[in-house]
Amino acid sequence: MxxxxxxxxxxxxxxxxxxxxxxxxxxxxxxxxxxxxxxxxxxxxxxxxxxxxxxxxxxxxxxxxxxxxxxxxxxxxxxxxxxxxxxxxxxxxxxxxxxxxxxxxxxxxxxxxxxxxxxxxxxxxxxxxxxxxxxxxxxxxxxxxxxxxxxxxxxxxxxxxxxxxxxxxxxxxxxxxxxxxxxxxxxxxxxxxxxxxxxxxxxxxxxxxxxxxxxxxxxxxxxxxxxxxxxxxxxxAGAATSLLLPPERMTVAEAEAIPGVDRAVLRGGSLVLETQVSGKVLSALDALGGLDGVQTRTATLEDVYLRLTSDAGHRTTQNTENTENQA
Incomplete structure (x- = not known):
């Protein structure tokens, strides 16, 4: 960013x-x-x-x-x-x-x-x-x-x-x-x-x-x-919205096949769908079986902070490796 x-x-x-x-x-x-x-x-x-x-x-x-x-x-x-x-x-x-x-x-x-x-x-x-x-x-x-x-x-x-x-x-x-x-x-x-x-x-x-x-x-x-x-x-930041579903609702592959889903992963006992178009994905989920048990988690300041600080840590690691390779 x-x-x-x-x-x-x-x-x-x-x-x-x-x-x-x-x-x-x-x-x-x-x-x-x-x-x-x-x-x-x-x-x-x-x-x-x-x-x-x-x-x-x-x-x-x-x-x-x-x-x-x-x-x-x-x-x-x-x-x-x-x-x-x-x-x-x-x-x-x-x-x-x-x-x-x-x-x-x-x-x-x-x-x-x-x-x-x-x-x-x-x-x-x-x-x-x-x-x-x-x-x-x-x-x-x-x-x-x-x-x-x-x-x-x-x-x-x-x-x-x-x-x-x-x-x-x-x-x-x-x-x-x-x-x-x-x-x-x-x-x-x-x-x-x-x-x-x-x-x-x-x-x-x-x-x-x-x-x-x-x-x-x-x-x-x-x-x-x-x-x-x-x-x-x-x-x-343009961070993705996460939709949390009960894991028995569908498989990861089925979730990733939904139009608008950028990534799906099992995390913390939930099936997490990441998307930039949450309305579109929620409509698809509603058509596939309703919205009971679906939770929405919007991006937070913590997401922005972690992205910025992790990017800096990655650059520091790369610089250290480059220095060691040159040595």
């Missing part, structure tokens, strides 16, 4: 008014090119996702945006100013939640948040408002060390929000959470989105990126492989 980028006509997405503007940013560590000419823009009020496999450059890019690292080349503007050299005046305007957030574990939840709020000079009412936002009011008097994993994650987000920053960086906030805790945290994230917060969000969970993000950038080997809305990326 070629890189695609859809920038809405909203004036908040023009470079002069963007929350973040990154232009041709590169960064190298020794012989490894962590970022290679990355350009992107995050509009004010946008929920922007950064996706990519480990080592793709996500952390380096976020740390450059936060002012923790210097670029080798290229320019970065955050809320209209340069984050590097370390811009102390910018810090109160940013909220940062990391995977390994530090806590005052012997304090109660509200005490911990009050300490953080005091560091930023936030008003007294900010603590209670933020506990309400992240649904931790019932745990306000619980020691941090006794909070569950999901509750700690919410407290980490609260620590990034308590001073009411203009721009929030969330680094895999649902990592290591059980499914219920992850869904509970989604409610918090939906609330932040509805409140119009500008959020840069990294995650390995493609379903939540698809559900939460206005746009996503997929980084592969230090470059942006794709940038668009989740729906735009899926549509541009």
């Amino acid at each position: 070629t890189e695609t980028e859809t920038v809405p006509a909203d004036p908040g997405n023009r470079a002069a008014d963007a929350a973040i503007h990154v232009e041709e940013v590169s960064k190298r560590y020794g012989t490894r090119q962590a970022l290679d000419g990355v350009s992107l823009q995050v509009g004010r009020g946008e929920f922007f996702g950064l996706l990519g496999p480990n080592g793709a450059g996500k952390t380096t890019l976020v740390e450059i945006m936060e002012g923790l690292r210097q670029t080798d080349s290229g320019t970065v503007s955050v809320l209209g100013t340069a984050p590097w050299p370390r811009n102390v005046a910018l810090l109160p305007r940013l909220g940062v939640q990391t995977q390994s957030s530090a806590f005052f574990v012997r304090q109660k939840a509200h005490e911990h948040l009050a300490t953080v709020a005091a560091l930023y000079g936030a008003d007294r009412g900010a603590v209670d408002r933020t506990l309400q936002t992240v649904a931790l009011v019932d745990q306000r008097d619980t020691r941090v060390e006794n909070l569950s994993g999901g509750q700690r994650q919410r407290l980490a987000i609260a620590s990034a929000l308590v001073h009411e920053p203009e721009l929030i960086f969330l680094d895999e906030p649902t990592a290591a959470l059980d499914p219920q805790a992850r869904r509970d945290l989604w409610d918090v994230l939906h609330g932040l989105k509805e409140a119009g917060r500008t959020i840069v969000y990294t995650t390995h969970h493609l379903d939540e990126a698809e559900a939460l993000c206005d746009r996503v950038a997929i980084l592969v080997e230090g470059r942006i492989a794709a940038l668009d809305s989740p729906r735009g990326l899926v549509g541009a």
